[in-house]
Structures are given as C-alpha cells and as structure tokens.
Amino acid sequence: MKRMGLIASGIAAVAGAALAIAPAAGSTSTPLTIVYDTTSTTHQLVFPRGGHGLSPIRGALRQDPGLGGMFAPGNNAPYRVAKVSGATLYRMSVSQMAATLERSITRGKYGAQAHLVTVDELMETFGDQGTAGIRFSDAMRILASQQSPWGGTWASRVEVFVAPGIVSSIAIGRGPQHNLAPNGRRQYRSWAGVMPGIALAGGVHLEMYHGSGAPLTAFSASLWRRSPGAFLDLLSRYGGSASKVHLVFTSTTVPAGAPRGWGDAMEASWSLARSTAAGRTLLANGPDAYRLGRRASEWLREFNRSFPG
Numbered sequence: 620m621k622r623m624g625l626i627a628s629g630i631a632a633v634a635g636a637a638l639a640i641a642p643a644a645g646s647t648s649t650p651l652t653i654v655y656d657t658t659s660t661t662h663q664l665v666f667p668r669g670g671h672g673l674s675p676i677r678g679a680l681r682q683d684p685g686l687g688g689m690f691a692p693g694n695n696a697p698y699r700v701a702k703v704s705g706a707t708l709y710r711m712s713v714s715q716m717a718a719t720l721e722r723s724i725t726r727g728k729y730g731a732q733a734h735l736v737t738v739d740e741l742m743e744t745f746g747d748q749g750t751a752g753i754r755f756s757d758a759m760r761i762l763a764s765q766q767s768p769w770g771g772t773w774a775s776r777v778e779v780f781v782a783p784g785i786v787s788s789i790a791i792g793r794g795p796q797h798n799l800a801p802n803g804r805r806q807y808r809s810w811a812g813v814m815p816g817i818a819l820a821g822g823v824h825l826e827m828y829h830g831s832g833a834p835l836t837a838f839s840a841s842l843w844r845r846s847p848g849a850f851l852d853l854l855s856r857y858g859g860s861a862s863k864v865h866l867v868f869t870s871t872t873v874p875a876g877a878p879r880g881w882g883d884a885m886e887a888s889w890s891l892a893r894s895t896a897a898g899r900t901l902l903a904n905g906p907d908a909y910r911l912g913r914r915a916s917e918w919l920r921e922f923n924r925s926f927p928g
Contacts, residue, residue: 649677649678650677650678650903650904650905650926651678651680651822651865651904651905652673652677652678652679652680652865652905652906652907652908652922653679653680653681653682653700653737653778653822653824653865653907653908654673654679654680654681654682654685654689654907654908655681655682655685655739655907655908655909655910656681656685656908656909656910656911656915657910658685658686658687660910660911660912660915661681661685661687661689661690662687662690663915663916663919664679664908664911664915664918664919665689665690666690667916667919668916670919670920670923671923671927671928672919673689673919673922674689674691675689675691675697675698677926677928678905679698680698680699680700680733680735681695681698681699681700682699682700682702682737682739683699683700683701683702683727683728683729683730683731684702684728684729685699696730696731696732696733697732697733698733699727699729699730699731699732699733700727700731700733700735700736700737700778701723701724701726701727701728701729701731701733701735701736701737702723702727702728702731702736702737702739703719703720703723703736703737703738703739704739705738705739705740705741705742705745705780705782706742707719708720708738708751708755709742709744709745709751711754712754713754713757713758713761714758714761716754716755716758717758717759717761717762720736720738720758720762720773720777721762721773723736724736724767724769724773724776724777734767734768734769734776735776735777735778735821735822736776736777736778737777737778737779737780737824738777738778738779738780738820739780740780740781740782740826741755741779741780741781741782741785741813741817742782742784742785743782743784743785743788743808745785745812745813746785746788746808746809746810746812746813747808747809747812749812750812750813751813752810752812752813752814752816753812753813755813755816756812756813756814756815756816756819757816758816759774759777759815759816759817759819759820760774760815760816760819762774762777762819763775763819771821772819774819774820774821775819775820775821776821777819777820777821777822778820778821778822778823778824779816779817779820779822779823779824780824780826780867781817781823781824781825781826781850782826782830783826783827783828783829783830783838785810786825786826786827786846786850787829787838787842787846788807788808788810789810789846789849789850789853790842790845790846790849790850791807791845792806792807792849795856796809796810796811796853796856797810797849797852797853798810810853814853814854814856814857814859815857815858817854817857817859818854818857818858818859818860820863821863822863822864822865823854823859823863823864823865824864824865824866824867824907825846825847825850825864825865825866825867825901826867826869826909827842827843827846827866827867827868827888827892828867828869828871834870834871834872834884834912835869835870835871835872836871836872837871837872837873837874837875837884837887837888838874838888839874839875839876840874840875840876840877840878840891841876843874843888843891843892843894843898844891844894844895844898847864847866847892847895847897847898847900847901848895848896848897848898850864851864851897851900851901861897861900861901862904863904864900864901864904865901865904865905865906865907866892866898866901866902866906866907867906867907867909868885868888868889868906868907868908868909868911868918869908869909869910869911869914870884870885870910870911870912870913870914871884871888872884873887874887874888874891877890877891883917884914884917885914885917885918885920885921886917886920886921889902889921889924889925892906893925902925903925906922906925
C-alpha cells in the first residue's frame with residue numbers, strides 16, 4: 620500500500636465532510652497486556668519463582684524499546700509494540716501524524732513487528748477545541764478509512780495511553796462532556812476534540828496514578844471507583860467500545876481512602892479496580908504493567924488471580 624495514497628485520500632475525505640464516528644474494531648477473546656518496563660523486571664514477570672508467568676500466549680506484549688521482548692522462544696519482534704511520543708505528535712500536522720503512526724505500525728523504530736503502535740502518552744495539552752486533539756482525531760479518521768494488511772483498520776492498530784490528568788479530569792467533571800462543576804458551570808477542559816480519535820483506536824490505556832514523586836502517588840479510592848465508569852460514559856458518546864479500554868498499574872503508594880485490610884499498595888489498587896462493574900470490565904480486557912520495580916511479584920500475583928489459566 621502506498622503511504623502517500625492513504626494520506627492524500629484521507630485528507631480529502633476529512634476536508635470534504637466530517638466522517639461519521641465509528642466504534643473501534645472488535646476485540647479478540649484473548650486479553651491484551653502491554654508491559655512497559657525494564658529488561659530485569661520483565662524477566663521476573665515472565666520467569667517468576669513460583670506460579671504462572673506472562674507470555675504472548677497469555678496476551679502479553681512489550682512496548683519498545685525493550686531488549687529481549689517477552690523472552691519467548693525465537694524471534695521476539697512479533698511480540699514487541701512500537702511507540703510514538705505524544706509530545707512528538709503534538710507538534711505535527713494531520714498528515715504527519717497519520718504517516719508517522721502508519722510507518723510505526725508497519726515496523727517500529729527499534730524493529731517492533733507486532734504491527735501495533737502506542738501513543739505514549741496523550742497529555743492534557745490535547746484537550747479543548749482548536750488544539751492538537753482535533754488534529755489527532757482527523758489523523759485517526761484517515762487511518763480508519765482503510766484496512767491494514769494485518770487486519771482491522773490502520774487506526775485499530777493504534778494503542779493510546781491516556782495521561783492521569785485526563786483520566787482524573789473526566790472522573791471529576793460533570794455533565795455530558797464531564798467538564799462541568801457541581802453548579803453546572805464549565806470548570807474543566809473539554810475532550811470533545813480528541814475523543815473521536817481515541818474512540819477509533821484499537822486500545823485505550825488509562826494511567827491510574829499521579830505522575831510525580833517516587834513511588835508514584837496512587838489514585839485515591841474515590842478516583843479508582845469513579846474513573847472507569849466516567850471514562851466509559853464519555854467514550855461511548857463518541858462511539859468508543861468498552862472492550863478496548865485497559866487499566867495501567869505501576870508501583871505506587873497505598874490509595875488514599877482504601878478500606879483497611881485490603882493489603883499492600885498493589886493489592887489495594889487491584890481490589891479497587893474490582894470494586895465496580897466498570898472496573899471489572901476493564902480488568903477483563905487485560906491490565907497493563909508500567910515500571911513495576913519491586914512490586915513486580917505483587918502485580919503478577921494479582922494478574923494470576925484474575926487470569927488463573
């Protein structure tokens with residue numbers, strides 16, 4: 620397929636008329652887990668001292684750059700997911716975004732050949748009208764207009780990591796667009812520009828922690844309970860599918876407000892994810908692992924509780 624042909628025809632379609640927002644491509648029965656971690660930690664997840672380890676058979680892929688991939692026998696390139704920085708996309712035009720994502724799906728910078736690409740990550744700067752969020756949605760419409768050689772549309776091969784600031788803003792905001800204060804006045808950013816593009820992605824990954832400090836600060840119990848349902852509510856308004864949304868776990872503090880007796884920080888976080896119907900839905904899609912550090916065995920323990928096979 621000629622890349623310039625795809626981009627040129629897509630730009631014409633977007634310019635001529637707004638494309639209808641379609642749901643993301645249907646999911647497979649195997650959950651997807653994206654591991655974004657060091658070689659040492661990934662090795663621990665694949666070869667634990669006891670119990671089942673991660674593997675591509677269990678739906679685990681590794682985001683590049685990652686020496687050794689998923690440590691499966693033979694060539695691991697098919698189990699490695701390419702990555703494009705959200706900050707890089709932010710500076711691009713619509714056609715540049717589409718071309719960059721398509722190129723990375725075909726083959727990643729470091730040789731990844733899962734034919735998937737993550738956007739790591741979409742930040743709050745993609746919010747509000749007249750911003751990069753609209754350009755991103757237009758680029759995703761272009762990618763959704765044609766099928767990829769590996770199944771689904773090109774857009775369905777894109778996995779979007781959503782920054783904590785967006786997740787928490789949607790959880791707190793009220794109204795149809797989740798951007799209103801309790802008094803009904805607009806208080807938070809609107810995600811109307813970027814949400815159509817997110818809805819077209821093959822996967823959406825919610826970062827459930829605050830991005831500062833060491834260890835990172837966990838979402839509070841309240842945010843854990845509110846975020847999955849709030850995000851799904853907004854995503855559904857743009858045709859997005861709940862089957863494509865995942866929760867990203869990392870090494871954090873104990874969530875503030877977690878009930879006593881819910882165990883260590885990792886167990887408390889997973890328990891909070893399991894405490895709502897929306898959270899359980901997202902867990903069933905496959906949880907992600909980001910820089911687990913010394914919490915790797917705890918994350919794997921919780922993973923095996925949810926996926927004992």
